[in-house]
Amino acid sequence: MTMRDVLSSFREINSKYHMFHAVTGDADPGDAAFLFSAKDNLTSADMETCSGSRILEGYRPAFDAESIARMRAAGGKLIGKCNMDEFGFGTFSVNSGLEIPRNPYDPERSCGGSSGGSACAAAVFEDHVSLGVSTGGSICCPASFCGIYGIAPTYGRVSRYGLIDYGNSLDKIGVLSARAGDMRKYIHMISGRDPKDPTSCAQPELKDTGRKLKSAAVPKDGTEGLSADVKDAFDRSLEKLKSMGIDVETVEMPSLKYAMPAYYVLATSEASTNLARYVGMRYGRQRGDLSLRFDDYFSSFRSEYFGEEAKRRILLGTYTRMAGFRDRYYAKALRVRQSVIADYKSVFSRFDAVLTPTMPFTAPRFGEISGMSALDAYKADYLTVPANLAGTPHLSVPCGYDRNGMPIGMQFVADHWNEEVLFDAAESWEKGFEMVKPEVKV
Ligand code: GLN
Numbered sequence: 001m002t003m004r005d006v007l008s009s010f011r012e013i014n015s016k017y018h019m020f021h022a023v024t025g026d027a028d029p030g031d032a033a034f035l036f037s038a039k040d041n042l043t044s045a046d047m048e049t050c051s052g053s054r055i056l057e058g059y060r061p062a063f064d065a066e067s068i069a070r071m072r073a074a075g076g077k078l079i080g081k082c083n084m085d086e087f088g089f090g091t092f093s094v095n096s097g098l099e100i101p102r103n104p105y106d107p108e109r110s111c112g113g114s115s116g117g118s119a120c121a122a123a124v125f126e127d128h129v130s131l132g133v134s135t136g137g138s139i140c141c142p143a144s145f146c147g148i149y150g151i152a153p154t155y156g157r158v159s160r161y162g163l164i165d166y167g168n169s170l171d172k173i174g175v176l177s178a179r180a181g182d183m184r185k186y187i188h189m190i191s192g193r194d195p196k197d198p199t200s201c202a203q204p205e206l207k208d209t210g211r212k213l214k215s216a217a218v219p220k221d222g223t224e225g226l227s228a229d230v231k232d233a234f235d236r237s238l239e240k241l242k243s244m245g246i247d248v249e250t251v252e253m254p255s256l257k258y259a260m261p262a263y264y265v266l267a268t269s270e271a272s273t274n275l276a277r278y279v280g281m282r283y284g285r286q287r288g289d290l291s292l293r294f295d296d297y298f299s300s301f302r303s304e305y306f307g308e309e310a311k312r313r314i315l316l317g318t319y320t321r322m323a324g325f326r327d328r329y330y331a332k333a334l335r336v337r338q339s340v341i342a343d344y345k346s347v348f349s350r351f352d353a354v355l356t357p358t359m360p361f362t363a364p365r366f367g368e369i370s371g372m373s374a375l376d377a378y379k380a381d382y383l384t385v386p387a388n389l390a391g392t393p394h395l396s397v398p399c400g401y402d403r404n405g406m407p408i409g410m411q412f413v414a415d416h417w418n419e420e421v422l423f424d425a426a427e428s429w430e431k432g433f434e435m436v437k438p439e440v441k442v
Contacts, residue, residue: 001126003029003077010079010125012442017107018099019120020080022047033075036186037121038068038131039114040081041088041164042173047078050284051164052086052114054097055305059284065162066197067131067173067190074189082117086307087271088135088166090114091380092369093142095309100366104146104438105406109363112142115176119146122176124440129177129186135166136263137358137384139174140396144358144409147398147435149426150176151183154416155391156201158187159194167270168199170263170388178435180426183395184208187419204417213425215351216246216412219253222356222383233400233408234357241355244428248355251347255339256386262336263385264378265320265329272317275310278302312374341390348415353425356383358396358409387413395422397429401436 007027014020021040024047029035038044041051043061050056068078085095093101093116101117103109104124111120115132119142122130132139134152143150152174160171175186187206194200218238226234238248280286280301287301306314320329347354360380369377387394392413399410414421 003032003035006035006125006128007079013124013440014080016442017102017104017120017124019082019101019117019124021050021083021098021117023080024078029077032077034077034127034129035079035125036071036076036129036131037080037082037118038065038078039084039118039133041084041133041166042068042131043162043164044068044078044081047081049081049164050098051088052084052096052098053305053307053310054285055278055280055302056284061162063162066159066194068162070190071131071186080121082115082121082130084117085114086310087164087275088114088133088138089271089309089313091141091377092364093117094366094369095307097305097307103363104440105363106404109365109406110145110369112145112359112363114138116142118176119143119148119150122146122178123148123438129175129182131190132174132176133163134172134174134388135170136267136388137381139176140358140384140394140409140411141381143176143396145363145407147407147438148176148178149180149183149395149397150174151187151395151419151422152388152393153187153191153419154203154393156199157191157203157393157419159197159200161194161197165274167267168274169270170267172388180397180430183426184423206419209420211420211424213246213352213412213421213428216241216248216353216355217251217347217351218248218355219256220250221253221256225360225382226357227361229402230357230359230361230408233402234410237399237410240432244432249351253343253347253354255336255343258336259340259386259389260378260382262333262340263381263389264316265333266337266389268313268317269321269330270317272314272321275306275314278306280305309374337389340386344390344392344413344415352414352421354413356411358383358411362402362404362406362408383411392416393419393422395426397426398433398435405436
């Protein structure tokens with residue numbers, strides 16, 4: 001499929017799968033070197049940016065996010081901004097004020113979240129790469145549900161300039177693609193220190209050193225609570241890795257079981273302060289009627305345009321930071337974070353990677369998701385949040401299909417700045433894995 005074919009057909013495909021919130025009007029690739037899309041929490045000067053929220057409708061940023069700017073500078077053409085959970089708050093992309101992306105393997109099921117639209121686009125369009133953002137697994141989860149590859153690099157590797165913040169100490173911009181080699185290529189393209197972002201790090205350069213994955217540790221807690229099909233596929237994948245000469249051993253990582261609650265305390269604490277800026281004055285939607293007192297104006301505006309999950313997180317995150325509670329929740333969660341980092345460091349002194357399934361189950365149907373409580377949804381993230389808490393790079397590869405043909409993913413986590421070992425793991429895995437492409441019907 002040529003770039004021109006994609007540009008002439010993608011709007012029709014989008015009307016069925018809803019991967020894009022905003023799309024380019026161009027049908028001509030011009031001299032573009034490649035086409036790409038980006039999660040809608042990355043600002044783009046030529047397209048509306050809403051971060052999945054009604055509160056931002058109409059927001060036209062004045063500048064490109066640094067990651068988008070670097071893709072364009074390398075010849076990339078941005079074709080669409082991808083649907084997502086509002087501000088990244090979710091695991092299934094259903095917590096959206098806008099449209100909900102549909103899984104390319106079964107449109108009655110979720111794409112995962114919160115970078116669901118990005119995963120859908122990367123799975124559906126040939127030669128397509130999409131930028132995603134992970135705060136607690138939002139690249140690996142949708143990559144796993146949509147049967148593709150996805151990497152969230154080391155925290156600080158890619159500039160957050162132009163990213164609409166969720167949790168500033170957690171957010172990482174990364175890449176989703178149906179091809180393993182694209183992760184190496186595009187992470188190289190967008191990474192590197194950026195003086196415009198104070199959290200981007202002076203960093204060891206990404207080099208193709210040829211470093212190989214030789215050993216992987218499977219944490220005991222990482223193999224509990226899995227659906228039967230995920231467990232089977234993971235067990236078979238372990239056997240395959242062993243046959244590839246990789247030393248695989250089970251280890252104890254006792255802090256992992258506390259990572260999910262600690263993540264939700266820290267992420268909501270940071271999110272609740274980030275959302276304070278959306279009051280109907282500076283960005284996006286505004287109301288003409290300014291007769292209300294300013295605090296009544298802000299409250300009525302926020303009540304009307306924030307979704308239910310955003311409101312829940314404002315309440316949760318404000319509570320965990322309140323005087324009287326912050327030692328019990330916020331400070332304790334910070335200590336758990338230190339233990340998670342210490343556990344990873346101790347494993348990385350002996351192994352190249354930590355290995356688990358990416359998600360404990362495959363993409364659920366929308367009907368099943370509406371029956372889940374908020375806590376059920378949070379619990380689904382227990383395998384993906386630890387790496388975000390630790391700031392370590394993590395990557396999901398497709399490793400099988402369940403009895404309904406839905407994809408299953410496996411997640412590798414490496415030490416800080418060691419993306420190289422993850423690229424090798426994914427590229428070696430891809431050589432022996434038979435990917436079943438989704439049949440896209442319009
Ligand atoms: N599911 C997690 C959450 O709701 C992670 C989301 C993300 O990485 N943006 O916070």
